[in-house]
Amino acid sequence: MTSIFETDADFQEKLDWVSRFVRDEIEPVDQLVEHAWNVNDPQRNALIRPLQEKVKEQGLWACHLGPELGGPGFGQLKLALLNERIGHTHSGPVVFGCHAPDSGNGEILAHFGSPELKQRYLEPLLANEIVSAYSMTEPQGGSDPTAFVTRAELDGDEWVLNGEKWFSSHANFASFLIVMAVTDPDAARHARASMFVVPVDTPGVEIVRGVSVYGHHEPVGTHPYVRYTNVRIPADHLLGERGQGFHVAQTRLGGGRIHHAMRTVGLVRESLDMMLERAVSRVSGGEALGRRQLVQQMIADSHIQLQQFRLLVLQTAWRIDQEQDYRKVIVDIASVKAAMPDVLRDVAGRAIQVHGSLGISEEMPFGKWVLESYHMGLADGATELHKLQIAQRLMRDVQPAAGLFPSRHLPALRASAQEQYADLLTDEAQEAQEAQEAQEPKEPKEPKEVVAP
Numbered sequence: 001m002t003s004i005f006e007t008d009a010d011f012q013e014k015l016d017w018v019s020r021f022v023r024d025e026i027e028p029v030d031q032l033v034e035h036a037w038n039v040n041d042p043q044r045n046a047l048i049r050p051l052q053e054k055v056k057e058q059g060l061w062a063c064h065l066g067p068e069l070g071g072p073g074f075g076q077l078k079l080a081l082l083n084e085r086i087g088h089t090h091s092g093p094v095v096f097g098c099h100a101p102d103s104g105n106g107e108i109l110a111h112f113g114s115p116e117l118k119q120r121y122l123e124p125l126l127a128n129e130i131v132s133a134y135s136m137t138e139p140q141g142g143s144d145p146t147a148f149v150t151r152a153e154l155d156g157d158e159w160v161l162n163g164e165k166w167f168s169s170h171a172n173f174a175s176f177l178i179v180m181a182v183t184d185p186d187a188a189r190h191a192r193a194s195m196f197v198v199p200v201d202t203p204g205v206e207i208v209r210g211v212s213v214y215g216h217h218e219p220v221g222t223h224p225y226v227r228y229t230n231v232r233i234p235a236d237h238l239l240g241e242r243g244q245g246f247h248v249a250q251t252r253l254g255g256g257r258i259h260h261a262m263r264t265v266g267l268v269r270e271s272l273d274m275m276l277e278r279a280v281s282r283v284s285g286g287e288a289l290g291r292r293q294l295v296q297q298m299i300a301d302s303h304i305q306l307q308q309f310r311l312l313v314l315q316t317a318w319r320i321d322q323e324q325d326y327r328k329v330i331v332d333i334a335s336v337k338a339a340m341p342d343v344l345r346d347v348a349g350r351a352i353q354v355h356g357s358l359g360i361s362e363e364m365p366f367g368k369w370v371l372e373s374y375h376m377g378l379a380d381g382a383t384e385l386h387k388l389q390i391a392q393r394l395m396r397d398v399q400p401a402a403g404l405f406p407s408r409h410l411p412a413l414r415a416s417a418q419e420q421y422a423d424l425l426t427d428e429a430q431e432a433q434e435a436q437e438a439q440e441p442k443e444p445k446e447p448k449e450v451v452a453p
């Protein structure tokens with residue numbers, strides 16, 4: 001039994017193996033592999049494939065999946081404990097077969113793909129023989145998917161796609177893309193779009209250019225701008241029902257967001273560990289930096305933020321396991337998603353500060369991690385939208401107060417308590433209460449008319 005505070009002994013042994021494996025084998029490989037997603041790079045394959053075999057031997061391959069799809073089906077809580085150990089590495093998620101966006105795209109194919117699509121794309125995807133991309137955001141805007149204009153029209157037994165997508169991560173390595181396109185422009189706002197599998201070698205699929213995020217020194221940008229011009233795909237490449245694109249998208253985004261957060265716990269912890277080492281190593285003014293109270297404050301603040309965030313992530317993972325339905329845990333997932341960028345930016349930023357000029361240099365990873373925090377605030381939806389969702393959900397079932405004052409207004413609570421316990425109150429207590437009541441505002445009999453400005 002695993003609770004958020006305790007792990008069973010067998011799984012703890014696995015986690016200890018993971019920690020050693022990450023330090024001894026994955027971290028060195030990170031120094032040598034340019035892009036762990038690039039399955040066409042022989043050097044990458046020579047280094048990463050043997051590590052993937054070791055993970056499989058341990059029964060830890062594709063931990064996000066249930067046994068029906070070749071994973072161990074550990075659930076989200078155990079996945080969180082695993083992901084926080086590999087999250088600071090570049091190659092780790094690929095070595096363990098639980099990397100984005102393939103993890104989410106695999107979920108979509110498993111839920112909505114025909115048997116033929118599963119055989120052709122899901123099986124090699126789960127084996128990491130191929131990788132995929134998710135092509136939803138458009139150049140004119142990502143936060144409002146109801147404004148997307150990429151079209152898919154049925155022509156005989158083929159769909160014909162036309163439009164442009166932006167930031168389709170890893171499309172340059174992918175064998176197929178999962179594309180959202182408008183099929184029913186006159187339907188209700190959330191019933192216009194559908195989801196498709198588009199093989200990347202279909203005529204008309206064009207990578208306009210690879211876009212790189214700032215600070216990543218890639219020869220080719222890995223977040224491509226993609227154009228679809230009269231792209232013809234078979235009718236059965238539609239995923240789910242026509243017009244259900246938003247529903248299909250939710251299948252991947254819930255898991256995708258919490259998995260990013262699990263890995264971010266690892267990145268934040270790594271930042272703090274490195275900050276601690278520097279604090280006890282670097283001497284300034286005859287003393288270790290860590291003797292300075294302001295440095296101690298940075299350490300303490302970082303520890304508190306990390307622990308708060310980690311508990312939120314673990315609790316959310318535990319709730320997903322209990323509910324087995326991302327929609328029931330939507331506030332928790334949005335909370336984790338919205339908290340993630342601030343925690344990473346703050347802690348990696350303090351790590352820069354404690355390391356001084358070395359910290360800001362390209363000889364340390366902190367600058368990249370600070371920028372990564374901004375990725376986290378955009379990818380899978382901007383932070384602001386998640387905060388809106390949290391607030392709106394929390395207010396949804398709340399009733400307005402009946403009168404002018406809040407329902408838990410202290411004078412009203414006191415009066416009601418006095419009435420409830422009148423038999424037990426001493427004369428002095430009653431007199432004191434009456435004196436206080438005489439000075440308190442009274443609820444007007446008829447509320448004043450409120451005039452809109």
Ligand SMILES: Cc1cc2nc3c(=O)[nH]c(=O)nc-3n(C[C@H](O)[C@H](O)[C@H](O)COP(=O)(O)OP(=O)(O)OC[C@H]3O[C@@H](n4cnc5c(N)ncnc54)[C@H](O)[C@@H]3O)c2cc1C
Pocket residue numbers: 101133134135136137140141142143144166167168169213223374375376378379380381382383384385388
């Ligand atoms: C590293 C990375 C990887 C990505 N990978 C993919 C991918 O694989 N596939 C894919 O389809 N997309 C991907 N994206 C795109 C991502 O989904 C979008 O960046 C995101 O949805 C925001 O859309 P936008 O960039 O067009 O910003 P915009 O929609 O232009 O929004 C810009 C800003 O405006 C504000 N804003 C917008 N709407 C509101 C609102 N309603 N209320 C308050 N403020 C608001 C927010 O501050 C927001 O950050 C990726 C992005 C990043 C950074």
